[in-house]
Amino acid sequence: MPDQVVYAMEVTLNGLMAGVLYALVALGFVLIYKASGIFNYAQGVMALFAAMTLVGIMDGQVPFSHLINALFGTEVHHFGWHLPGLLAILMTMAVMVALAWCVQQFVMRHLVGQEPIILFMATIGLAYFLEGLSDLMWGSEIKKLDVGLPQGINEALDSVTYDIFGYGFFIDNLDVVATIIAALLVIALVAFSQYTKEGRAMRAVADDHQAALSVGISLNFIWVMVWSVAGFVALVAGIMWGTKSGVQFSLSLIALKALPVLMLGGFTSIPGAIVGGLIIGVGEKLFDFMFGPMLGGATENWFAYVLALIFLVFRPQGLFGEKIIERV
Amino acid sequence: MFYREAGDFKTSYQQDNQTFPIRFDRYRYYVVLAVAFGVVPFLINDYWANAILVPFLIYAIAAIGLNILTGYCGQVSLGTGGFMAVGAYACYKLMTAFPEVSMFIHVILAGGITALVGVLFGLPSLRIKGFYLAVATLAAQFFLVWIFNRVPWFYNYSASGQISAPEREVFGILVTGPNAPSWAIYLFCLIFVTFAGILARNLTRGTVGRTWMAIRDMDIAAEIIGVNPLTAKLSAFAVSSFFVGISGALFFSVYLGAVEVGEAFGIQKSFLVLFMVIIGGLGSIFGSFAGAAFLVVLPVVLKVVGVDLMGWATDIVAHFQLVIVGALIIIFLILEPHGLAQLWRVAKEKLRLWPFPY
Numbered sequence: 001m002p003d004q005v006v007y008a009m010e011v012t013l014n015g016l017m018a019g020v021l022y023a024l025v026a027l028g029f030v031l032i033y034k035a036s037g038i039f040n041y042a043q044g045v046m047a048l049f050a051a052m053t054l055v056g057i058m059d060g061q062v063p064f065s066h067l068i069n070a071l072f073g074t075e076v077h078h079f080g081w082h083l084p085g086l087l088a089i090l091m092t093m094a095v096m097v098a099l100a101w102c103v104q105q106f107v108m109r110h111l112v113g114q115e116p117i118i119l120f121m122a123t124i125g126l127a128y129f130l131e132g133l134s135d136l137m138w139g140s141e142i143k144k145l146d147v148g149l150p151q152g153i154n155e156a157l158d159s160v161t162y163d164i165f166g167y168g169f170f171i172d173n174l175d176v177v178a179t180i181i182a183a184l185l186v187i188a189l190v191a192f193s194q195y196t197k198e199g200r201a202m203r204a205v206a207d208d209h210q211a212a213l214s215v216g217i218s219l220n221f222i223w224v225m226v227w228s229v230a231g232f233v234a235l236v237a238g239i240m241w242g243t244k245s246g247v248q249f250s251l252s253l254i255a256l257k258a259l260p261v262l263m264l265g266g267f268t269s270i271p272g273a274i275v276g277g278l279i280i281g282v283g284e285k286l287f288d289f290m291f292g293p294m295l296g297g298a299t300e301n302w303f304a305y306v307l308a309l310i311f312l313v314f315r316p317q318g319l320f321g322e323k324i325i326e327r328v
Numbered sequence: 329m330f331y332r333e334a335g336d337f338k339t340s341y342q343q344d345n346q347t348f349p350i351r352f353d354r355y356r357y358y359v360v361l362a363v364a365f366g367v368v369p370f371l372i373n374d375y376w377a378n379a380i381l382v383p384f385l386i387y388a389i390a391a392i393g394l395n396i397l398t399g400y401c402g403q404v405s406l407g408t409g410g411f412m413a414v415g416a417y418a419c420y421k422l423m424t425a426f427p428e429v430s431m432f433i434h435v436i437l438a439g440g441i442t443a444l445v446g447v448l449f450g451l452p453s454l455r456i457k458g459f460y461l462a463v464a465t466l467a468a469q470f471f472l473v474w475i476f477n478r479v480p481w482f483y484n485y486s487a488s489g490q491i492s493a494p495e496r497e498v499f500g501i502l503v504t505g506p507n508a509p510s511w512a513i514y515l516f517c518l519i520f521v522t523f524a525g526i527l528a529r530n531l532t533r534g535t536v537g538r539t540w541m542a543i544r545d546m547d548i549a550a551e552i553i554g555v556n557p558l559t560a561k562l563s564a565f566a567v568s569s570f571f572v573g574i575s576g577a578l579f580f581s582v583y584l585g586a587v588e589v590g591e592a593f594g595i596q597k598s599f600l601v602l603f604m605v606i607i608g609g610l611g612s613i614f615g616s617f618a619g620a621a622f623l624v625v626l627p628v629v630l631k632v633v634g635v636d637l638m639g640w641a642t643d644i645v646a647h648f649q650l651v652i653v654g655a656l657i658i659i660f661l662i663l664e665p666h667g668l669a670q671l672w673r674v675a676k677e678k679l680r681l682w683p684f685p686y
Contacts, residue, residue: 107662312456
C-alpha cells in the first residue's frame with residue numbers, strides 16, 4: 001500500500017479520536033439546548049472551570065488565595081494536602097451542581113420567556129464571568145492535570161498496524177480512553193433520559209414547557225438538573241482536554257470548535273453531536289494533511305467553520321436536526 | 329421645565345421630519361458637536377487621547393456598524409473582528425501603494441473594500457438564520473484572520489508578519505505614525521465618527537432602515553409585504569461592514585500604529601463590539617456611543633481604582649474586569665434588555681413631564 005494512503009489512514013484515526021473530544025463538548029450544548037432552548041455559549045468555559053477546580057482541589061489550593069493575599073496582606077496558598085483523583089472529581093461535581101443551581105437561580109430564572117438571542121448573549125456574559133472567576137479562584141497559570149489516565153503511544157495498536165501495513169500508527173492511549181469514556185457517557189445519558197423518571201421529565205420539558213408544567217413537572221428543578229448534567233459533561237471534557245494539553249485558557253476555545261460540530265449535526269440531536277464531531281475531527285485533520293502544506297498550514301483554525309457554513313447553505317437544519325418550519 | 333415640546337411649533341414638513349424634533353435636543357446636539365470640535369482639541373493630551381477618547385471614537389464607529397446589522401436588521405454577527413482586520417489591511421495596502429493620496433480617501437476606500445467582503449460573507453444569511461448565522465459568521469472571523477496571517481502579500485512580506493503604519497499627512501498635518509500629535513489623531517477620528525453617526529441615523533430612519541427593521545421583526549412577513557430580503561440583508565451587511573472597516577482602518581493606522589492580526593482582531597474583539605452594542609442598546613445609534621463609551625471607560629476606571637488606588641496586582645484587576653463585565657452583561661439583560669439607550673429614553677420621558685408625575 002502506498003505510504004500516503006497509510007499516513008492518511010493514521011491521520012483519519014487520529015481525527016476520529018479528536019472528533020470524540022469535540023463531540024463531548026458538543027454534547028453538553030445539545031443537552032441544555034434541548035431542555036431549555038438556551039444555546040449555552042459558556043459550555044467551554046464550564047469545562048475550563050471544572051478542570052481548574054479539579055486541579056485546585058487535588059493540589060489543595062486555597063480558593064481566591066491571590067485575592068485574599070492582596071486584600072489582607074496574608075500569605076496563604078495551600079491547605080497542604082493532595083487528594084486522590086476520584087475524591088476530587090466527586091467534590092468538583094458538587095461544585096458544578098452548585099454552579100448549576102446558581103446559574104438557574106440568579107440568571108436563567110429571570111430570563112424565562114426572553115428571545116433566544118438574549119439568552120444566548122446572557123450565556124456569553126456568563127462565560128466571561130466564569131472565566132474571570134476561575135482565574136480569580138485558582139490563578140491563571142497553566143496547570144498540569146493528572147488523574148491517573150494512561151498517556152503515551154498505544155503499544156498494542158502500534159504493533160497490530162505494524163504487522164498489517166509495515167508502519168506502526170501513533171495513537172495516544174489517552175485518545176483511546178477518551179473514546180471509551182465518551183461512549184460510556186453517551187450510553188449513560190441515553191439510559192438516563194429513557195429509563196429514569198427524571199430523564200423522562202427532562203424530555204417532556206424539552207418537548208413542551210407548558211405541557212410539562214401542567215402535568216406537575218417542576219421546571220426549575222429540571223433546569224437545575226440539566227445544567228448539572230451539562231456541568232458533568234463539561235467536567236469529563238475538561239479532564240480529557242486538560243490531561244491532553246494542560247489546563248489553560250485555550251480550553252475554553254474548544255467551545256467555539258463545538259459550534260460547527262453542532263451546526264453540522266443539528267442543535268437538537270445527540271447522535272448528531274457525535275457524528276458531527278467525528279466528521280469535523282476527521283475532516284480538519286485530513287484537510288490539513290492534504291492541503292495544509294499547499295495553503296501554508298494551520299488550516300485547522302478555520303476549516304470546521306467554513307465546512308459548516310457551506311454545509312448549512314444546503315441543509316440549514318444540519319444532518320439530524322428537526323426541520324425548521326416557519327410560520328407567520 | 330426646560331425639556332418641552334409645548335410651544336415648539338413645526339410649520340413645514342422639513343421641520344417636522346428633522347432628526348431632533350425637540351428644540352432642547354437640537355441645541356444639545358450642537359453644543360456637543362461644538363465642544364467636541366472646538367474645545368476638546370485644545371485641552372487634549374496624550375494620555376486622554378490614547379486611553380479614552382480615540383479608542384472611544386473608533387469603537388463607536390464599529391458599534392454603529394454592528395448595530396446596523398444586529399440591532400436594525402436582526403442578523404447576529406460574530407465576525408466583527410475579522411471585518412475590522414479587512415479594513416486595517418486594506419488601509420495598509422492602500423497607504424503603502426499610494427503614499428501621496430490623502431488618508432481620508434484611504435480610510436473610506438478601506439471601508440468600501442470591507443463592504444464588498446461583508447456582502448460576500450453575508451450571502452449565507454439568505455439561507456441561514458439566527459444562531460446558525462451567528463456561528464456561520466465565525467467562519468468569516470477565523471478565515472479572515474488566518475488569511476492575513478498566512479498570505480505574505482497582505483503584510484508586504486515583512487519579516488515579523490506585522491503591519492505598521494507609515495507616516496501620512498492630511499492637509500500637511502501628520503495623522504499616522506508615532507509622531508502624530510494627539511489632537512490631530514483625535515480630530516481625524518472625530519470627523520469620521522460624525523460622518524458615520526449622521527449617515528447611520530439618516531439611513532436607519534429612511535426607506536433602507538425600515539426594510540431592515542421589517543426583516544428584523546419578521547422576515548417572512550416582510551417578504552410578503554414586498555421587502556426584498558436579498559437587497560435588505562445584503563445592504564445591511566454592506567453598510568455595517570463599511571463602518572466596521574473604517575473603524576478597523578482607523579484602529580490600525582492612527583490608534584495602534586502596528587498590528588499583529590490575531591492579537592488585535594481576534595474573536596475577543598468581535599465579542600467586545602457585540603457587548604458594546606448590547607449594553608448600549610440594540611437598534612439605537614445613541615446606544616452605540618453609550619456602549620462604546622462604557623466599555624472603553626470601564627477598564628480604565630477599574631485599573632485606576634484597582635492598581636493605582638488599592639495597589640493590587642494587574643492580573644487580579646484584569647480577572648476582576650472579566651467578572652465585572654460578565655456580570656454587567658447579565659444584569660443588563662435581566663433588568664434592561666434594551667440597554668443604556670432605553671435608560672436614556674426613560675429619563676427623557678420623565679424630563680418631559682417633570683415636575684409632574686404624569
